[in-house]
Amino acid sequence: MKVLVPVKRVVDYNVKIRVKADGSGVETANVKMSMNPFDEIAVEEAVRLKEAGKATEVIVVTVGPTAAQETLRTALAMGADRGILVQTDAETQPLAVAKVLKALVDKEGPTLVILGKQAIDDDCNQTGQMLAALLGWPQGTFASKVVAGDGAVTVTREIDGGLETVELTLPAVVTADLRLNEPRYASLPNIMKAKKKPIETLAPDALGVDVAPRLTTLKVAEPPKRKAGVKVADVAALVDKLKNEARVI
Amino acid sequence: MAILVIAEHDNAALKPATLNAVTAAAKIGGDVHVLVAGQGAQAVADAASKIAGVAKVLLADDAAYAHPLPENVSPLVVGLAKGYGHVLAAASSEGKNLLPRVAALLDVAAISDITGVVSADTFERPIYAGNAIATVKSADPIKVVTVRTTAFEAAAATGGSATVESVAGTGAAGTAKFVGQELTKSERPELTQAKIVVSGGRGMQSGDNFKLLEALADKLGAAVGASRAAVDAGFVPNDYQVGQTGKIVAPELYIAVGISGAIQHLAGMKDSKVIVAINKDEEAPIFQVADYGLVADLFKAVPELTAELDKA
Ligand SMILES: Cc1cc2nc3c(=O)[nH]c(=O)nc-3n(C[C@H](O)[C@H](O)[C@H](O)COP(=O)(O)OP(=O)(O)OC[C@H]3O[C@@H](n4cnc5c(N)ncnc54)[C@H](O)[C@@H]3O)c2cc1C
Ligand SMILES: Nc1ncnc2c1ncn2[C@@H]1O[C@H](COP(=O)(O)O)[C@@H](O)[C@H]1O
Numbered sequence: 001m002k003v004l005v006p007v008k009r010v011v012d013y014n015v016k017i018r019v020k021a022d023g024s025g026v027e028t029a030n031v032k033m034s035m036n037p038f039d040e041i042a043v044e045e046a047v048r049l050k051e052a053g054k055a056t057e058v059i060v061v062t063v064g065p066t067a068a069q070e071t072l073r074t075a076l077a078m079g080a081d082r083g084i085l086v087q088t089d090a091e092t093q094p095l096a097v098a099k100v101l102k103a104l105v106d107k108e109g110p111t112l113v114i115l116g117k118q119a120i121d122d123d124c125n126q127t128g129q130m131l132a133a134l135l136g137w138p139q140g141t142f143a144s145k146v147v148a149g150d151g152a153v154t155v156t157r158e159i160d161g162g163l164e165t166v167e168l169t170l171p172a173v174v175t176a177d178l179r180l181n182e183p184r185y186a187s188l189p190n191i192m193k194a195k196k197k198p199i200e201t202l203a204p205d206a207l208g209v210d211v212a213p214r215l216t217t218l219k220v221a222e223p224p225k226r227k228a229g230v231k232v233a234d235v236a237a238l239v240d241k242l243k244n245e246a247r248v249i
Numbered sequence: 250m251a252i253l254v255i256a257e258h259d260n261a262a263l264k265p266a267t268l269n270a271v272t273a274a275a276k277i278g279g280d281v282h283v284l285v286a287g288q289g290a291q292a293v294a295d296a297a298s299k300i301a302g303v304a305k306v307l308l309a310d311d312a313a314y315a316h317p318l319p320e321n322v323s324p325l326v327v328g329l330a331k332g333y334g335h336v337l338a339a340a341s342s343e344g345k346n347l348l349p350r351v352a353a354l355l356d357v358a359a360i361s362d363i364t365g366v367v368s369a370d371t372f373e374r375p376i377y378a379g380n381a382i383a384t385v386k387s388a389d390p391i392k393v394v395t396v397r398t399t400a401f402e403a404a405a406a407t408g409g410s411a412t413v414e415s416v417a418g419t420g421a422a423g424t425a426k427f428v429g430q431e432l433t434k435s436e437r438p439e440l441t442q443a444k445i446v447v448s449g450g451r452g453m454q455s456g457d458n459f460k461l462l463e464a465l466a467d468k469l470g471a472a473v474g475a476s477r478a479a480v481d482a483g484f485v486p487n488d489y490q491v492g493q494t495g496k497i498v499a500p501e502l503y504i505a506v507g508i509s510g511a512i513q514h515l516a517g518m519k520d521s522k523v524i525v526a527i528n529k530d531e532e533a534p535i536f537q538v539a540d541y542g543l544v545a546d547l548f549k550a551v552p553e554l555t556a557e558l559d560k561a
Contacts, residue, residue, distance in 0.1 A: 016512065017377045026381055038494075094349065095358050118494060123376055124361050129319065129349035138320050138424040141346050144487065154428065158487050159342040160441075160496070165428040166318070172424075178477065178494060179487060214358035218371065219384040226519055229540035231531075235553040238525065241541050246523045248445070248502040249469060249558070 001111035001148075001170070003046040003055045005080065006101055007039040007062050008092075009071040010121040023219045026121075035071045038116025040078070041176040044183040045146060046114050047079035054148050057081050059108060063092050063100050063211070069199060076194035077186030083199040088211055094122075096204075096211040098130035103207035105135060110171070112153065117142050117175040128175035138168035142177040250334030251280040251304070255326065257343050258285065258293040260315070265442055266339035268403035271300055273396040274337050275404065276366040280304040283411075284329065286322050286418075288315040294413045301405035311418030317343050320422040323350040328419060330355060330391055334369070340395035340497075348395050357389035364400035378493040378516035398441060399499035399520060433486045435473075437463075440489070443472035445502045448491055448518070451478035452507020452528065452547055459484055461551045462506060468558045474498065474518075476508045492517035507547045510535025527551065 011017055011026070012034040018027045035043075049055035060075040061084040062068040072083035086100050105113065118125040132139035140146070140155030144163065147154040148170075157164045158177045186194070204211045232238045242249045252274040257264040267283070274281045282305040283297040294308040307329065313321040326347070330336050336351060338344035340362040352359035364382070365373030371386045372394065440446065447466045449459055459473070466473050474496070475489040491498055493516035503521035508514060510526070510533055518524070519538050526539035529546050536542040543550055 011377070013513070017380050019381050026377060093358060095353060095356075098353055120493070121377060123374075123378065123493070124349075124359070125345050126349035126352070126359050126361060129346065130353035130359070132319075133323065133350040133353035138422070139346070139350065142342060157342075159430075160488060162430065162432040162486060162488050164430045167426040167428050169424045179481065214389055215360065215385045215387050217383050217385050220376070221382050221384070223375070223379060223382050226524075226538045228537045229524075229542065231536070231542045231544060234545075235543070235550055235557050238541055238543050238554065239557045242502070242523070242525070246502075246540065248523050 001055055002057045002059060002108060003049060004105060004108060004110040004113045005039070005042050005046045005058060005060045005075065006097070006113070006115050006127070007043065007060050007071050007075050008036045008116070008119045009033050009062060009064055009068040010036045010119055013037055013120055019220055019222045023221060025217070025220050033067070035074050036116050036119050038118055038176050040183040041178070041180050042114040042116050043075045043078050043080060044181045045176060048181065049148060050079065059084065059110065061086065061101070061104055063088060063097050065089050072199055073194050074186065076197040077191045078184060079190070082197055085199060085201045086204055086207065087201055088204055090211055091213050092211065093213045093215060094124050094126035094130055095214060096209065097127050098134055099209045100204055100207055100211065101131045102134040103209055112148065112170065112172060112174065114174045114176060117177050128173050132173040135173070137172050139173045140166055140168050141175045143174050144177050144179040146174055146180065251282055251332070252277055252335040252337060253329060253333040254281060254283045255336065255338040255344065255347065256283050256285045256293060256297050257339055257341060258287060258290060260287045260290045261292060263293050263296040265403060266341050266398045267297070268300060268406060269398035269401045270337050270339045270396045271302060271404040272401040273363065273366060274335070275302050276401070277335055277369050279334065282307060284309065284326065286314040286317070286325055288312050296406070298411040298413050299407050299409050301408035303409045303411045306411050306413045307416045308413055309416045309418050313418055313421035316427040317347065318425045318427060319347045319350045320425040322347055323354060324419040326351045327354045329416065333391065335392045335394060337394050337396055340397050344395045348393050352393035355391055355393065357391050357393055358387055360385060360387060360392060360394045362395055362397045364397050378512050379519065380512065397497060399497050433488050437466060438470065438472045440472045440474050440491070440496050441498055444500055445469045445471035446474050446498055446500045447471045447504045447506065448474035448476065448508060449479055449484070449506050450476035450508030451482065453479055453484055456484040465551055465555045468555055476514050505535050505539070506551060508535055509533050510538065
């Protein structure tokens with residue numbers, strides 16, 4: 001079976017982002033960009049399926065600017081076979097991305113699509129569920145364990161109260177949570193090899209998809225700042241503050 | 250136009266997160282209807298009918314809804330949604346699983362995790378782990394929205410007297426099967442509902458050492474949470490994780506023990522009313538958000554704190 005893994009290029013999780021002074025968005029110029037951490041986990045899972053002989057090909061796809069090719073290269077260096085860049089400079093909202101992915105699924109015919117559960121820039125946590133809806137496929141979101149069998153995949157999901165296990169008929173969509181695996185670092189030889197792997201570039205129009213945003217961002221603001229408080233000398237002083245000043249115990 | 254709120258429940262009891270979603274619906278304005286999709290869930294529908302401000306409860310009782318599988322529930326919601334201006338649910342693991350699927354089937358955007366209602370089509374939501382707040386406006390005819398529960402008070406669970414109306418189910422999709430659940434059992438309050446939360450990080454060193462925090466939590470009637478590092482290390486179950494990608498909490502008092510204060514952790518707790526940090530590194534970023542910081546070895550400070558509370 002083929003596995004498709006959508007990966008997003010986002011501001012690196014270590015960067016302390018800055019809101020633009022005019023409130024139009026977040027500063028992304030001259031900021032370190034990386035693959036969305038959840039997507040690294042998704043790529044790792046797909047590559048492991050291939051190494052286990054369950055997947056025949058791992059295709060990575062990104063919807064974004066030309067620079068997002070770097071993100072595809074990272075995924076190729078981790079072991080994916082080929083990449084697809086759906087090139088657009090527009091803001092990519094989950095519904096539009098899901099429509100692009102649906103068109104690619106129709107074209108490529110994967111049996112499994114593994115996405116990240118959430119992009120750490122928009123924090124939407126929507127695209128996988130939307131893609132599953134558009135395809136009419138079952139969805140195993142927030143996966144912490146994936147066991148691919150014949151005709152079905154068993155997914156253990158992280159839910160608020162603990163864990164839930166579902167069995168999904170293939171083809172299916174899975175979204176990766178933090179504990180699914182620990183993604184590998186690409187080795188230097190694999191980084192070199194990845195340079196030769198193919199990347200195809202497409203336009204959203206060529207897929208017949210309108211990627212215009214449905215939501216308009218009117219304003220982006222800084223959250224209210226919390227003031228740093230005081231340091232207390234010892235446990236007795238802490239208890240005194242909590243009782244008599246904050247009155248929370 | 251009326252607003253449809255999807256109830257969260259376990260077929261026996263209504264989950265409190267539903268009450269916060271009802272408050273967000275009331276802020277948007279319009280009649281609030283609650284959908285209970287379940288099996289043998291009459292008691293849940295009855296409870297929903299008593300929520301203050303709810304005008305009508307729709308009960309879809311069907312074996313297909315014994316578990317909230319989105320493959321089965323989404324066609325039901327889509328069928329009903331055409332009569333509503335908004336569909337809301339709590340931004341819980343269940344709401345986040347279901348609502349984007351509903352939105353895509355309706356060909357509308359989903360708006361995740363709102364923390365504010367500006368108007369019926371404009372909402373505030375955190376992005377970048379809560380380091381920025383975006384105000385977004387939707388042009389779609391139906392707004393599909395998940396609600397951050399800590400940002401909206403719970404509606405009163407009693408005082409209402411809505412009618413309960415049965416609606417027909419849409420059957421099972423047949424593509425997803427519930428296999429089982431492993432729920433974390435605890436006598437302590439639920440993390441997202443607790444008035445006090447005591448959380449431990451990598452500094453705890455082992456799962457066994459969490460007993461120190463549990464003793465403190467029990468003294469305070471608190472829930473126990475954790476950082477991702479503590480969960481990844483296997484000290485505590487996954488559902489203890491507080492943060493950008495874990496649970497969002499905003500208790501009266503949050504005590505962070507042996508937690509450095511990474512932005513992803515702060516995203517889940519920085520709206521707590523009072524924050525206490527216990528950390529041996531005085532440079533730890535957690536102190537930048539803590540109202541009261543104690544620079545100390547936790548293995549000394551936590552037992553002392555528990556003992557000090559005993560005295561009073
Ligand atoms: C995509 C992504 C999502 C993430 N989501 C989350 C999330 O939801 N929640 C989350 O928490 N993290 C999340 N993280 C991880 C986050 O970046 C940090 O790695 C994590 O929060 C660190 O946990 P910690 O503070 O327990 O560990 P550390 O950063 O290692 O801090 C341990 C602290 O304990 C202190 N300490 C050690 N020994 C003692 C002692 N004896 N007494 C007192 N203090 C002591 C140390 O001084 C240190 O400050 C995420 C990361 C990524 C990439
Ligand atoms: N522009 C994009 N290109 C490729 N994949 C994406 C894109 N946006 C989102 N995704 C995928 O969808 C997941 C969830 O994103 P989101 O719904 O935005 O939180 C990500 O982890 C990616 O796997």
